[in-house]
Amino acid sequence: MTEVLSQDEIDQLLTAISSGDIDTEDVATHSESSNRKIKIYDFKRPDKFSKEQIRTVSIMHETFARLTTTSLSANLRSLVQVHVASVDQLTYEEFIRSIPNPTTLAVINMDPLKGSAILEIDPAITFSIIDRLFGGKGEGTKVTRDLTDIEQSVMEGIIVRILGNMREAWSQVIDLRPRLGQIETNPQFAQIVPPTEMVVLVTLETKVGDVEGMMNFCIPYLTIEPIISKLSAQYWYSSVRRGTTTENLNTLRDRLSAIEVDVVAEIGRLQLTMRDVLSLRVGDVIRLQNVRISDAMSLNVGNKTKFLCKPGLMGKKLAVQIIKQIKGPDADEFEELAAEVDEV
Known part of the structure; x- marks a missing residue:
């Protein structure tokens, strides 16, 4: 609150300045020091998460909230709404005191991270679920x-089911495999x-139907410490942009192998001209130019020439034997390789 000086105090201050009893620089320094913002720091509960890390955790769990909304709505066949209300850092004792007794406390094993986390459901x-x-x-x-x-x-x-959504929401940071350890009712x-x-x-x-409540996900600093450097906006957006995690690559390989x-x-x-094609009849012979019986054949995968091969039989079926791989689809390279194989 700003203090208002009386007229007598103003006159005394002006007299002191004019007589030299008070230096104007001292007044300015005192004014600056009084306007300086002081941040209170409690050494009993130091901040271990930066604002950027808190923001990244919030983004991750906004994805978790959307996935949980969809899965619970389908499972309960009722309108379910889940969204992130807040992300805070506090002591574990403060968290335990803030939740009711009895309640639903799920102890979650956070593999491959060490330690556990807690999912508390109001x-x-x-009882609505x-x-x-x-x-x-x-x-x-x-x-x-x-x-x-x-x-x-x-x-x-x-x-x-909820833990499956959590694994997907954390996939950009770590391949988390959360497992339900036990359920407690007493915090x-x-x-x-x-x-x-x-x-x-x-x-x-x-919110499940008309019933509203809270779900709290408590993650100790000791559990999340190994990946704390990954909880930054730069890492988060770069990983989202890349989208090339080992799990994604393995999935792509598995799907491509079945195509x-x-x-x-x-x-x-x-x-050939169209006239020649229209005049073709059964028994006609088409002579291929610059092709000999001893020349290697090209083996095309899709519309790309990938190999050179020789025709033959395997049992009673026609077959080809691959004799060389073609590095590029250019015709000149193909002719040079075919000539090399022919010489051999």
């Missing part, structure tokens, strides 16, 4: 209780890191 969302899968309208319950064995088994299936039994350890908390606003292409053994080529 009880209202949990269970009610929907059991044939109800998806109404939540105001009664707070632990899950039965059957309800816990149902939620395990839902969480496994005090899910001590995956020390209470003072810093975590990044992704809060997802979730059928035409392979044609070509004896030779000849140009």
Whole structure:
């Protein structure tokens, strides 16, 4: 708040400046120091994630939210909306104190990263999902209780589906293979890191039908530390632009290996006029120019000449034997290679 000087204070200040008791430079320095912004730093909970890394985590989980919206809507056959509400860093103790008891806490093994993470689902969302899968309208319950064995088994299936979406959302950074370890209902039994350890908390606003609640994904710094350098906008956008991860390349190879292409053994080529083609009859002989019986044939894959071959038989079937590979499709190169093979 700006302090307003009275007229007497202004007169005293002007008198002091004119008499030399106060230097104008000291006044200016004091004014600058008073306007200097001071950032409060708590050594008990140091910031371990930069703003850029927090932003990258947010982008990753926006993709996760879209995938989860689609998968849950299809599984529950109901309108489901999931979007990122916030991404914050805090201590693990603060996270545990902020969630209700009982609740649905899924301990996630973050292979190949060391350590675990926690996916917490609000009880209202949990019971809405269970009610929907059991044939109800998806109404939540105001009664707070632990899950039965059957309800816990149902939620395990839902969480496994959600983890599949998480793997796809993280694919640009790491080939994550999240696995469900166990489900707890009491937050005090899910001590995956020390209470003072810093975590990044992704809060997802979730709506199943008319029931609203939160899903929280808690990732300890110790778990995410090996890939912390990859959580930058530069790495993220470059990896998205490349799109050539090992997994993608292997997938492309597998799909290409099953594609059928035409392979044609070509004896030779000849140009004819349309009149000659129309006058052809059964028994006519077409003489190929500059082609001898001993010349190698070209083996074309699609519309590209790739090999030289010799005709023959394999059993009772016609066959060709590949004798040389052609590096380029040029005709001059083909003729030179054919001549070399003929000499041999």
